[in-house]
Amino acid sequence: MTTSELHLQPSLKASDFDHTTFYCEENVYFLCKKLCSSGIADAQGSDIFVVFISNDNKQIPLWHQKASNRADGVILWDYHVICVQRKKDGDTHLVWDLDSSLPFPCPLATYVSETFRPSFQLFSEFQRFFRVVHAPLFLRHFASDRRHMKDSEGNWTAQPPPYEPIVAEDGSVHNMNEYMEINAADVVINLPQELNSEVLGQKQGMVIGEAQLEELFSRIS
Secondary structure, X not given: OOHHHHHOOOOOOHHHOOOOOOOHHHHHHHHHHHHHHHOOOOOOOOOEEEEEEEOOOOOEEEOOEOOOOOOOOOEEEOOEEEEEXXXXXXXXXXXXXXXXXXXXXXXHHHHHHHHHOOOOOOOHHHOOEXXXXXXXXXXXXXXXXXXXXXXXXXOEOOOOOOOOOEOOOOOOOOOXXXXXXXXXXXXXXXXXXXXHHHHHOOOOOEEEEHHHHHHHHHHOO
């Protein structure tokens, strides 16, 4: 076993994390907290990022998803949320996705290749965009009263988690739309030279295109 392989084998398994189907944003919120408290991530979460994936049409194809009924695991989500852990000193960056059938965690390059299938030509309405938010900011500011999971008559479209809704430190009870709304017009075409301040200093992070995802994590210091 190589050193890099050892680094890809944290002590926590997917079954060790809370998971409620269709509530990926809350799953990732508590995943980040557990990574910090367990010592797998920095205690303050400085090495982890929350990544919302969506587009103007709320239709994004992802492969190797457990909720899919197809052999290749492809599914069309309205949005999805994952955690990316940036490793230092040349180690492999990791993706933590509780809804994926890929290894947990999964090397970022492998996750991009297998989940997004970059070589698969998509119609423009299915192009995926990414909102990258530094976990310490997300854990302080995110709030959801789950209103986006109710239909027009107030009924749940999916059974909510058993615990109380997440409330932000400032008392906000719902700002999920500020993270989930991801439009082509918001995409940063060229990553700025001062990347750290742009990503680490903004509550809603930065919206980028698929081709920039790996570059962004290679450049953040």
